[in-house]
Amino acid sequence: MAKVTVDGIEVEVPNGVSVLQACEAAGKEIPRFCYHERLSVAGNCRMCLVEVEKAPKPIASCAYPVADGMKVFTDSEMVRKGRRGVMEFLLINHPLDCPICDQGGECDLQDQAVSYGLDHSRYLEEKRSVKDKYMGPLIKTIMTRCIQCTRCVRFATEVAGVPELGATNRGEGMEIGTYVEKALTTELSGNLIDICPVGALTSRPYAFVSRPWELRKTDSVDVLDATGTNIRVDARAGEVLRILPRTNDDVNEEWMADRGRFAFDGLKRRRLDRPWLRQDGRLRPATWAEAFGAIAARLKGLPGDRIGAVAGELADAEAILALKDLMAALGSRNLDCRTDGAALDATRRDFYTFNTGIAGIEEADALLIIGSDVRRESPVINARIRKRAAAGNFPIGLVGPQGLDLTYRHEWLGEGGATLRALAEGSHAFNEVLRSAKRPMLVLGRGALARPDGAAVLAAAWQVAARCNMLQADWHGFNVLHHFGGQVAALDLGFLPPQGGAAIAPQIQALWLLGAEVDPAAIPQGAFVIYQGHHGEQAAARADVILPGAAYTEKDATWVNTEGRVQRGRLAVHPPGEAREDWKILRAASEALGKRLPYDSLDAVRARLEAANPVFAGPEFVPHGCADQAGPAGDAGAVSDAAFVLPLANYWQADPVSRASATMAECAEVYLRSPQKQLAAE
Amino acid sequence: MTEDVSTSNEIPQPESFAFDAESEAAIGTIVARYPAGKQASAVIPLLYVVQRQMKRQTGSAWVPLKGMDAVAERLGMPPIRVYEVATFYFMFNTKPIGRFHLQVCGTTPCWLRGSDDVARACRDAAHVAGYGQTSADGMFTLSEVECLGGCVNAPILQVDDDYYEDLDYEGTVRLIEALRRGERPKPGSMIGRQTSAPAGGPLTLLDVPGE
Numbered sequence: 001m002a003k004v005t006v007d008g009i010e011v012e013v014p015n016g017v018s019v020l021q022a023c024e025a026a027g028k029e030i031p032r033f034c035y036h037e038r039l040s041v042a043g044n045c046r047m048c049l050v051e052v053e054k055a056p057k058p059i060a061s062c063a064y065p066v067a068d069g070m071k072v073f074t075d076s077e078m079v080r081k082g083r084r085g086v087m088e089f090l091l092i093n094h095p096l097d098c099p100i101c102d103q104g105g106e107c108d109l110q111d112q113a114v115s116y117g118l119d120h121s122r123y124l125e126e127k128r129s130v131k132d133k134y135m136g137p138l139i140k141t142i143m144t145r146c147i148q149c150t151r152c153v154r155f156a157t158e159v160a161g162v163p164e165l166g167a168t169n170r171g172e173g174m175e176i177g178t179y180v181e182k183a184l185t186t187e188l189s190g191n192l193i194d195i196c197p198v199g200a201l202t203s204r205p206y207a208f209v210s211r212p213w214e215l216r217k218t219d220s221v222d223v224l225d226a227t228g229t230n231i232r233v234d235a236r237a238g239e240v241l242r243i244l245p246r247t248n249d250d251v252n253e254e255w256m257a258d259r260g261r262f263a264f265d266g267l268k269r270r271r272l273d274r275p276w277l278r279q280d281g282r283l284r285p286a287t288w289a290e291a292f293g294a295i296a297a298r299l300k301g302l303p304g305d306r307i308g309a310v311a312g313e314l315a316d317a318e319a320i321l322a323l324k325d326l327m328a329a330l331g332s333r334n335l336d337c338r339t340d341g342a343a344l345d346a347t348r349r350d351f352y353t354f355n356t357g358i359a360g361i362e363e364a365d366a367l368l369i370i371g372s373d374v375r376r377e378s379p380v381i382n383a384r385i386r387k388r389a390a391a392g393n394f395p396i397g398l399v400g401p402q403g404l405d406l407t408y409r410h411e412w413l414g415e416g417g418a419t420l421r422a423l424a425e426g427s428h429a430f431n432e433v434l435r436s437a438k439r440p441m442l443v444l445g446r447g448a449l450a451r452p453d454g455a456a457v458l459a460a461a462w463q464v465a466a467r468c469n470m471l472q473a474d475w476h477g478f479n480v481l482h483h484f485g486g487q488v489a490a491l492d493l494g495f496l497p498p499q500g501g502a503a504i505a506p507q508i509q510a511l512w513l514l515g516a517e518v519d520p521a522a523i524p525q526g527a528f529v530i531y532q533g534h535h536g537e538q539a540a541a542r543a544d545v546i547l548p549g550a551a552y553t554e555k556d557a558t559w560v561n562t563e564g565r566v567q568r569g570r571l572a573v574h575p576p577g578e579a580r581e582d583w584k585i586l587r588a589a590s591e592a593l594g595k596r597l598p599y600d601s602l603d604a605v606r607a608r609l610e611a612a613n614p615v616f617a618g619p620e621f622v623p624h625g626c627a628d629q630a631g632p633a634g635d636a637g638a639v640s641d642a643a644f645v646l647p648l649a650n651y652w653q654a655d656p657v658s659r660a661s662a663t664m665a666e667c668a669e670v671y672l673r674s675p676q677k678q679l680a681a682e
Numbered sequence: 683m684t685e686d687v688s689t690s691n692e693i694p695q696p697e698s699f700a701f702d703a704e705s706e707a708a709i710g711t712i713v714a715r716y717p718a719g720k721q722a723s724a725v726i727p728l729l730y731v732v733q734r735q736m737k738r739q740t741g742s743a744w745v746p747l748k749g750m751d752a753v754a755e756r757l758g759m760p761p762i763r764v765y766e767v768a769t770f771y772f773m774f775n776t777k778p779i780g781r782f783h784l785q786v787c788g789t790t791p792c793w794l795r796g797s798d799d800v801a802r803a804c805r806d807a808a809h810v811a812g813y814g815q816t817s818a819d820g821m822f823t824l825s826e827v828e829c830l831g832g833c834v835n836a837p838i839l840q841v842d843d844d845y846y847e848d849l850d851y852e853g854t855v856r857l858i859e860a861l862r863r864g865e866r867p868k869p870g871s872m873i874g875r876q877t878s879a880p881a882g883g884p885l886t887l888l889d890v891p892g893e
Binding site for chain 2 (some may be wrong): 156163164165166167168169170178179612
């Protein structure tokens with residue numbers, strides 16, 4: 001530890017930290033542009049100058065290590081003069097077009113110019129101008145505003161793992177770009193907008209939409225993947241205008257995946273905003289009373305075993321619970337939440353969660369990925385794996401398609417079941433790597449379970465974990481990676497049929513779909529289908545009654561991420577039209593069916609949630625070990641040789657919200673359909 | 683000095699680039715100089731290899747995009763890292779140039795000794811409009827460069843890889859005329875001085891003590 005005095009305040013900091021960090025420890029704010037705590041130090045903006053006793057010149061505090069007994073001054077005349085000089089230089093070539101710049105109001109340069117800028121410019125020569133670059137459909141560039149802090153270059157290289165950005169040319173001609181014009185091939189590109197301290201990289205869909213002070217900000221949780229990214233929903237006049245990540249070191253650090261960030265325009269399109277009723281074979285607009293009346297008329301007197309219910313991938317815990325309670329009241333146990341057919345075993349929570357925890361990845365020292373394209377299933381978790389891989393000594397094996405670009409180096413072990421069987425038997429060469437590790441972990445993609453031998457795959461993966469030292473008293477290396485924010489809560493609430501049962505069976509005469517995209521062909525002929533959800537797709541078209549629900553930004557709801565972390569999302573805007581929060585719809589329907597659910601308020605629902613499963617009461621996530629090595633049911637030897645087929649072939653349009661989004665449609669067009677379009681788009 | 687080119691798609695690029703046998707031989711020697719895992723250090727010499735090969739094959743010494751990609755692939759580094767290096771150093775031409783690259787040193791010692799005359803002679807004799815320009819016949823490209831480190835024999839004109847020293851207006855014109863005729867005058871001092879010895883012959887150590 002080193003003792004450092006900052007403006008007379010003595011602080012003790014670890015050896016090797018920078019002077020800037022020591023100043024922060026003392027509560028002093030240091031202005032900066034290029035320094036970012038999650039990126040490597042560049043030291044090129046020079047804004048963080050401080051004075052150090054006995055040093056003849058001001059020093060760049062971000063790149064200067066502390067020494068014991070150092071005396072630092074952050075607000076001396078020398079410092080103020082130095083920072084003013086740096087600011088003047090930065091502004092020489094900056095266009096000062098704040099009135100038409102989208103960064104205005106949340107711009108580091110603007111803010112710091114208030115403290116250190118001169119009130120007039122002494123620069124009379126011509127300013128340089130830089131051609132704008134094309135970086136894909138999500139990022140708008142105005143490169144003349146760039147102050148060349150290189151944060152974006154370092155982010156792309158270090159965090160996103162796509163070294164495609166760089167600084168070309170030199171001196172006054174230096175420019176940030178890709179040189180070869182192309183869309184950045186990353187699912188994390190939106191973060192470039194956040195880390196850019198000026199208005200050079202801004203959001204293309206958000207261009208000229210709003211000023212930050214006009215927005216109402218609501219803290220919530222992203223559910224478009226299973227990461228549980230903490231978000232802030234910015235809305236104005238009942239409309240979501242943008243979504244930004246919040247910092248949570250245990251989950252997403254400060255990053256966010258592009259689908260979660262940019263798909264929200266899908267919340268305004270193709271919405272179910274009023275009840276619909278099928279009459280004479282056609283759906284017609286109806287009132288809530290008519291809809292409930294039709295449901296009651298059809299369901300009353302129907303034996304419970306003739307009624308089924310399916311919860312979709314974006315359903316919240318409150319709604320799932322209410323639906324489960326309603327089904328119980330109707331005498332039905334035909335429940336299911338596995339719309340993808342994944343053979344999950346919900347008898348124990350660690351059979352279906354990401355037990356290591358996202359932050360726990362950084363403690364692991366070997367990784368086996370089974371049937372998962374982590375990069376597309378959860379870009380943020382993938383960035384965490386990349387971060388661990390970059391730290392070194394982290395062998396990674398993949399059982400899945402060969403040549404998968406996960407942004408980090410990995411060993412391809414095989415493409416399918418044969419390799420997994422060998423690993424489960426312990427006869428594979430990679431077993432030795434795992435066994436010699438102290439904290440090995442595996443990531444089992446949910447997609448690997450959605451095949452006929454899914455139960456066997458699950459059992460085999462568990463066997464690998466058990467045999468390779470992954471299940472320890474203080475370390476749990478078995479991880480299932482889910483795809484959407486509503487999938488784990490349904491398992492926590494046991495929204496599953498009894499052993500051997502199914503929600504959709506031939507004898508089903510009424511089916512309640514809670515945002516579940518069920519193949520209409522699988523629904524028995526003549527069955528009465530109730531679709532409750534926010535976006536109408538195939539299943540809604542098959543429905544006899546449509547009940548308009550709320551999307552994740554439109555309700556106070558509980559979500560469980562792939563770790564099993566229980567988080568609360570909050571209402572940012574009200575649901576459109578006559579749509580309502582889902583648990584309330586179910587509560588009202590229960591009244592019509594004469595099976596009144598015993599809760600009238602959100603608090604009461606949540607009390608019932610906690611009673612149904614204590615995890616909803618407990619802390620968000622507790623790192624845990626594995627107490628019981630007994631594995632899930634399933635015969636590990638029965639894994640077929642079939643190759644693992646990755647789900648989410650189309651990252652950009654994987655859920656109902658993103659399928660309705662114009663932004664995501666453009667991304668899919670650029671990234672998936674026509675590579676040449678990348679050039680044509682400019 | 684500053685090239686008005688920020689992205690590669692503003693320059694017509696060849697469809698492909700592959701190292702020829704001569705380049706391959708050079709690459710082998712160069713890459714072997716660096717320890718295993720540090721091959722990226724060879725990026726600058728390899729870009730020269732590309733530039734020389736282009737000169738051999740097309741008569742124009744420049745580094746096309748495909749050439750940079752070939753270097754990146756050979757050294758196992760992301761292409762953008764090669765683009766950064768190639769665009770940073772003005773020794774690498776990222777767009778086609780003329781057959782002869784006339785590089786006038788304009789730094790203080792050369793300037794004091796008459797580099798303005800050398801530049802003017804280049805413009806007149808090679809029929810080049812100015813710095814960064816190529817003559818209409820495609821023979822000459824004129825560039826201004828920073829100190830070439832030959833200050834004792836200033837002013838200097840670098841033609842491709844050769845230094846021509848102690849130039850004046852007429853000497854430069856004669857040199858360019860000779861190049862145009864296909865001759866390659868012997869590089870070095872154009873007034874006959876030996877390396878960087880005093881002009882007109884040695885001034886010290888004229889006698890051998892004891893003789």
